[in-house]
Amino acid sequence: MTDSLTPSPDSPDPRPVLVLGATGKTGRRVVRELRAAGVPVRAASRSGEVRFDWTDPAGWSGALDGASAVYLVAPDEGYEAVPEFTARAVRAGVGRFVALSGRGIEHVGPDFGQGMATAEEAVRASGVEWAVLRANNFNQNFDEDLWRGPLLDGRLALPIGDVPEPFVDADDVAAVAAALLTRTAHTDGVTEVSGPRPLTFDEAVKVMGRAAGREMAYVELTPAEYRAELSAAGLPEPAVRALDALFALHREGHTATVTDGVRQVLGREPLDFETYAERAAAAGAWR
Numbered sequence: 001m002t003d004s005l006t007p008s009p010d011s012p013d014p015r016p017v018l019v020l021g022a023t024g025k026t027g028r029r030v031v032r033e034l035r036a037a038g039v040p041v042r043a044a045s046r047s048g049e050v051r052f053d054w055t056d057p058a059g060w061s062g063a064l065d066g067a068s069a070v071y072l073v074a075p076d077e078g079y080e081a082v083p084e085f086t087a088r089a090v091r092a093g094v095g096r097f098v099a100l101s102g103r104g105i106e107h108v109g110p111d112f113g114q115g116m117a118t119a120e121e122a123v124r125a126s127g128v129e130w131a132v133l134r135a136n137n138f139n140q141n142f143d144e145d146l147w148r149g150p151l152l153d154g155r156l157a158l159p160i161g162d163v164p165e166p167f168v169d170a171d172d173v174a175a176v177a178a179a180l181l182t183r184t185a186h187t188d189g190v191t192e193v194s195g196p197r198p199l200t201f202d203e204a205v206k207v208m209g210r211a212a213g214r215e216m217a218y219v220e221l222t223p224a225e226y227r228a229e230l231s232a233a234g235l236p237e238p239a240v241r242a243l244d245a246l247f248a249l250h251r252e253g254h255t256a257t258v259t260d261g262v263r264q265v266l267g268r269e270p271l272d273f274e275t276y277a278e279r280a281a282a283a284g285a286w287r
Contacts, residue, residue, distance in 0.1 A: 013068045016040040017181050018094070020063075021073035022048045025140055026100060029174030030071050030181075039182055042067060054078045054085075064089050069096035069181045072123065074115035076242075082115070086122040097123040097130045098180045100173075103192055104254030105134065111238075112245035129188060131180045136168045136194040136255055139276040142208060143285035151286055156205055157219035159226040159247050164198030166258045169271040176265045193261040195270050207274055211281035223247070 017034055021027035022043035031043045044052035044063045052063045054075045064070075070089055074082050086097065101116040108117075123130035141147055150156045176193055199207070202218040209216035221229065223244060230240045249255065262270040280286070 014040065015066050015068035015093075016042040017069045017071065018042045018044060018063055018067040018089075019071040020044055020052060021071075021100075022050075024073060025138060025144060025170050026173050026177065027071065027073055029170055030177050033174050033178035034181070037178065037182070039178075054081050057081065057084065057088075060085060060088060061092070064092040064094065067092065067094050069098070070094050071177055071181060072097050072099040072119050074099070074119035076115050079115035079118045082118045083122045083125075086126050090126055090128055095128050096181065097126060097128065098177050099123045099130070099132050100177070101132050101134045102255075103134045103136050103194070103259075104249050104252075107252065107254050108245055108249050111241040112243075112249070124188075131188065132190045133173065133177055133180065134190060134192045135173050136166055138170045138173065139167050139195070139271075139273065139280075140170045141167075142204070143280040148285065151205070151208065151216055154215050155217050155219055156201065157221050157226070157229060158201055159221045159223045160201050160250055161220060162200050162202075163251055163253055164200050164256050165204075165250060166194035166196070166198040166256075167204065167273055167276075168193050168195045168262075169276055172262050172266075172270045176262060179265050191261045191265060192259040193270070194255075194257075194259045196258065196272050198256055198258060199273055204273060208277045208281070208286065211274075211277035212286040213281075214286060216286075 017039055019027050019030050019041055022031050023045045031041050034041045042050050042063060044050040046053050050063050051059060053059060055078055099119040101120055102113055105113050105116050120132050123132065142151060147156055173193055176191065180191065205216050205218040227240055227244055230243060
């Protein structure tokens with residue numbers, strides 16, 4: 001493992017790193033980390049600096065041409081294209097992949113995470129250097145999307161009980177990804193990243209409520225009640241099944257333990273949830 005984002009001076013690689021999903025939650029942070037370290041970046045997405053669309057294989061060449069490595073964020077839909085993409089990337093000269101995935105992905109069925117699972121399989125089979133980055137739920141799920149609306153309404157209702165989750169900060173995930181993308185003594189394998197301590201969702205909501213100075217309540221639902229609330233909110237059935245499968249995974253405890261992935265790669269501890277909540281509240285996340 002290494003705590004440096006900068007390639008060794010003995011073998012610098014001037015070619016750009018291709019970051020897919022570059023406008024997304026982790027992608028834009030990976031771009032920022034790499035550029036801060038002086039690494040050339042090709043920031044690609046459907047609406048980013050470099051256009052990339054999983055449904056348009058004819059347009060992949062412009063993103064891949066001359067790239068040294070790829071940060072691979074697979075789509076939830078159309079993930080069948082991922083193996084073809086990785087094969088084309090290798091033919092184009094890409095020598096390293098870092099694929100974003102989720103902890104416990106090996107325990108879920110067909111309703112959740114098939115894009116991540118397909119990306120893992122594709123990079124393993126690529127024949128070049130690879131790393132899989134399996135992350136816990138992001139802190140930023142609470143302030144950027146997904147659960148921000150319910151928190152603003154004062155009620156986050158989920159079917160998780162007292163099973164804890166060591167939420168991980170997206171900045172830490174991006175820093176680990178950047179390090180894995182640029183290291184020269186690379187070891188193939190899986191790196192799991194979490195926050196420094198597990199919290200129940202009820203505990204996390206209390207922390208955020210204190211930081212924001214507003215009433216926030218966690219409400220425990222049965223899986224059936226959760227599915228009914230999602231459907232009543234207008235979510236399509238595939239999305240309902242995906243979220244239901246995600247929380248079934250959490251209830252089984254597959255993501256409940258703390259890992260040392262951040263410390264191993266970066267040589268420091270991951271951001272604690274209290275600091276995240278204070279920073280998010282100060283930035284106006286829950287006003």
